[in-house]
Amino acid sequence: MIIVEENKCDFCGTCVAVCPVDAIELFEAQIDILHDRCIDCDLCVWICPIEVLHTVEKEMASA
DSSP states (O other): EEEEOOOTTOEEEEEEEOTTTTEEEEEEEEEEEEETOOOHHHHHHHTTOOOOOEEEOOOHOOO
């Protein structure tokens, strides 16, 4: 599961461009990961220039 560090994203759109399944939505001041569509390929995590995207285990994300 991919998470975004709160209040750190600069909304550059790099992650949106690289996502193969269009699981990331970018708005003017908000980024949403569509977890039901995400395939956990981690391309967005690797490409993020400011390292605000992270992979976490699903159990940790729900805690």
